[in-house]
Amino acid sequence: MARLEGRVAILTGGAKGIGRHYAGALAKEGARLMIADVADGRQVAADIAREHGANSVASSVTDVSDESAVKALVATTMERFGKIDILVNNAALFAPLAEQKFTDIDIALWDRVMAINVRGVFLMAKHVAPHMIAQKYGKIINISSGTVARGIPLFAHYVTSKGAVTAFTRATSRELGEHNICVNNLAPGFTLSDSVIDENPQHLQHSRAPSITRRALKRDEYPEDLLGALVFLASADSDFITGQTIAVDGGATNN
Numbered sequence: 001m002a003r004l005e006g007r008v009a010i011l012t013g014g015a016k017g018i019g020r021h022y023a024g025a026l027a028k029e030g031a032r033l034m035i036a037d038v039a040d041g042r043q044v045a046a047d048i049a050r051e052h053g054a055n056s057v058a059s060s061v062t063d064v065s066d067e068s069a070v071k072a073l074v075a076t077t078m079e080r081f082g083k084i085d086i087l088v089n090n091a092a093l094f095a096p097l098a099e100q101k102f103t104d105i106d107i108a109l110w111d112r113v114m115a116i117n118v119r120g121v122f123l124m125a126k127h128v129a130p131h132m133i134a135q136k137y138g139k140i141i142n143i144s145s146g147t148v149a150r151g152i153p154l155f156a157h158y159v160t161s162k163g164a165v166t167a168f169t170r171a172t173s174r175e176l177g178e179h180n181i182c183v184n185n186l187a188p189g190f191t192l193s194d195s196v197i198d199e200n201p202q203h204l205q206h207s208r209a210p211s212i213t214r215r216a217l218k219r220d221e222y223p224e225d226l227l228g229a230l231v232f233l234a235s236a237d238s239d240f241i242t243g244q245t246i247a248v249d250g251g252a253t254n255n
Helices: 017-028 042-052 067-081 107-135 156-179 194-199 201-214 223-234
Strands: 008-012 032-037 057-061 086-089 138-143 181-188 245-248
Touching: 008 017, 008 067, 008 107, 017 032, 017 042, 017 086, 017 194, 017 223, 032 042, 032 067, 042 057, 057 067, 067 107, 086 107, 086 223, 107 138, 107 156, 107 181, 138 156, 138 223, 156 181, 181 223, 194 201, 223 245
Parallel strands: 008 032, 008 086, 032 057, 086 138, 138 181, 181 245
Antiparallel strands: none
């Protein structure tokens, strides 16, 4: 039996990049899946439907920083699938961000990064949690970043936002534990996703070699490297783990 058989998951940021790989992994393990993204996820949903059946997946164009849009997404998911067992908060603004000294970051950009990366995680959890509380079970997986543990220059807005996600996970794990809901962070290292490769070649050039140098495992990280930890956190295998951060970065973060 697949490890997520009978479970329903919402995956934000699932239309491209690492999120597309997350979508495939969740579906492969038996989860019925709602893909939410500001990009159109219909092609990813169609690919999953061909392999796993038309009732296995749906997609929604959703801005997670917009509370009315989040409410509509959650309502649509409940109408389509009847419950929500898993939330993967993957939507984030990262790939197109240029390297920039923090003193040069425009306030509007700072606020946009926080709106998507922090407010989006908060809003999704806020509106999904009541459904999980009602059924006394749930898994919330927030995608943090290995940059929180060590800090990196020229991305202060992004690193700060992921630090907030890490703190939010710790706080909400305490609030939701009595309802048998686990809240954890998955923290990737610098990953060669198609989004980073296509949208930010400068950052790829500057970060690829230093990232490998920091790792105990001396190679590039790919989206496929993250899938085992994602499924573990989404499955019953992690039912007594909450408030934790699992770093999947080849040993760059060694706590």
